[in-house]
Amino acid sequence: MARSSQVTAWVGWVWFAGVVLLVLGLFNAISGLVAAFSPEKLVGLGEQGIVVLDVSTWGWVHLVVGILLVIVGFSVLSGRGWARLVAIVLVVLNVLTQFVALPASPWWSVVTIILGLFVLWALVVHGDEAERASASASHLP
Numbered sequence: 001m002a003r004s005s006q007v008t009a010w011v012g013w014v015w016f017a018g019v020v021l022l023v024l025g026l027f028n029a030i031s032g033l034v035a036a037f038s039p040e041k042l043v044g045l046g047e048q049g050i051v052v053l054d055v056s057t058w059g060w061v062h063l064v065v066g067i068l069l070v071i072v073g074f075s076v077l078s079g080r081g082w083a084r085l086v087a088i089v090l091v092v093l094n095v096l097t098q099f100v101a102l103p104a105s106p107w108w109s110v111v112t113i114i115l116g117l118f119v120l121w122a123l124v125v126h127g128d129e130a131e132r133a134s135a136s137a138s139h140l141p
Contacts, residue, residue: 013122014076020119021073021087024094024112028066031108035059058101065094076123084123091116091123 036059068090075083095116098109 013126017087017119017122018073018077020115021069021076021091024115024119025066025069025071025073027108027112028062028069028094030066031105032059032061032063032066036063058097058104061097062101065090065097069094088120088123091119 036056038056038059069087072083072087072090076087095113098112098116102109
């Protein structure tokens with residue numbers, strides 16, 4: 001089945017995904033900075049004894065992922081083709097890191113995971129429409 005080359009209103013979902021990428025990136029960067037300079041450690045019980053998780057290490061991970069999400073968010077908003085694929089990879093990585101951070105900040109992690117799933121849906125299902133919209137806008141006189 002051939003897809004139509006016409007741009008529909010669904011392209012708004014891709015712009016929503018770009019804005020959410022920016023917001024998630026900024027919040028991840030801020031929370032990453034806070035955690036990176038935090039001396040706290042999370043202690044839990046595992047099958048083989050006590051498990052210690054260094055919060056500052058995950059802070060650096062969140063900071064780097066947050067900065068990359070902001071950069072890719074701007075690129076998605078500008079309709080770059082490569083940005084859609086990179087955003088999908090980064091959002092999956094962000095969701096996985098949020099699952100690890102779930103015990104430390106459950107509410108924020110759950111909200112981030114849900115928003116990440118919306119972003120994934122928008123980019124996978126309607127991402128090519130944003131590329132067509134930016135291509136057709138560049139051909140305007």
